[in-house]
Amino acid sequence: MSRFKVTFVYSVLNTFVKKDIKILKNLGVSLSQIKSPPNKDIFNFLRNRFKELYKSILFIPKSQLVICWFCDYHALIPLILSRLFKKRFVVIVGGYDAISYKKLNYGVFQKKNIRSKIASIIYHSASEIWPVHKSLIDGCKNSKKALNIDSGIKSFLKNLKTEIKEVPTGYDFSFWKSKNKRRNKNTILTVANIDNYQTFKRKGLPQFIDLAKKLNNFSFTIVGLSKKIILEIDKPKNLTLIEKLNSNQLVKLYSNNYYYYQGSIIEGLPNVLCEAMLCECIPIGNSVFGISDAIGNTGFIFKGFKEIDKVKDFLESKIVLNGKNARERIKTKYPLSKRVYRFNNLLSETKL
Incomplete structure (x- = not known):
């Protein structure tokens, strides 16, 4: 597997992102990373897009696969380059990228704007979508009933045909174990x-x-x-x-x-x-x-x-x-x- 090259895209190096990077490296993959932190000011926002473009041109033509954590601005340019060079593109859905909650101004779908349009393009164009839980596919009825939170990719994109696979995050039980018999x-x-x-x-x-x-x-x-x-x-x-x-x-x-x-x-x-x-x-x-x-x-x-x-x-x-x-x-x-x-x-x- 050492010849296999993957471009891995993410916005923040969270614990679950680190774990996936470690998994891929342990599988013998040659990994190129595109990190693009969220920024609201226009200068840094545009700088991130140029950085994504530069690194996508550098990495994606040489890769067989592109994996992206979360469906947001940072995923669009790598997606376009992956389509251009006919590379497989998998987007991992973690939560906010399948949500609309107007009361907290939260979720990529909470406004009908360029951000939600970009998310729609990414979901329709990806090779596969990997939500960490099934509620991010069809929605969570309890949260809708309790707080009027809209959720689930299919709730927002009725005609979505991209293959969706529920792929939960995983945990190393040899590391996460109790150190104390009495509490x-x-x-x-x-x-x-x-x-x-x-x-x-x-x-x-x-x-x-x-x-x-x-x-x-x-x-x-x-x-x-x-x-x-x-x-x-x-x-x-x-x-x-x-x-x-x-x-x-x-x-x-x-x-x-x-x-x-x-x-x-x-x-x-x-x-x-x-x-x-x-x-x-x-x-x-x-x-x-x-x-x-x-x-x-x-x-x-x-x-x-x-x-x-x-x-x-x-x-x-x-x-x-x-x-x-x-x-x-x-x-x-x-x-x-x-x-x-x-x-x-x-x-x-x-x-x-």
Whole structure:
């Protein structure tokens, strides 16, 4: 496979992007990367487009395959070059690229503008579309009912004929494992990269803080906050706020907490939830998108924030759940080996 060349396109080097890069390199692929961070100011926006054009001309003619994380501006020029040079183009859908939520001004389809038109062109022209969860294909009924969030690629593009394959992210259960046999039952954690109030609300953190205020005998922790957000939060004494941590630090923190909370109103398949479950945290989550599929019967699922008091009752109850069941569920449903298998198949199906 060492002769196989792939151009890999992404906007931000997130954990799940890093994992896919590692998978492809381990499969012996010669990988060329196009990183194009989001920028709103016109100068940097145009500079990114020129950079994408230059690197696409440099890399794509020599590649057999182009893979792009998320369907947005950064995917268009690599797509055009892949079509021009008759290369296979796969777009991975993670969440916001299959969403319209006007209240938070979130999602590529929340306005009928050039951005949504570009997304439509990319989806119609791609060789394959790989959403991380099925709700990003047909939509999430629970989020529509609770908050009028429109979702699902097929909801926006009724006549889409591009092949769509649900390909969940995968997790290394040999790394994500509990380091602590004993935990304080009155501990609950949530993790998210938060640097703006839009994301703060999207991840359900206002309700998490309200829970902390109602449960004084519990220790609550939020990880992944920017310094600016930390300074703005009116936090109760039983709430700890922490900036971003690396994977080794997260393993220790997951292992020290009994419960993990995923209160997002919009998601794909949450990485941090799956990591926490592998570390034997009891999961608590909102019944939207991939959250309830990940949790199954191993924790507590609530139907929107109108049921947040049920979360409080659950935490105060004497119900005993086994974190090992949470771990086994993620090991079975979303092992890293399944994603490796899908990439390997993709390479095998693509002509050298």
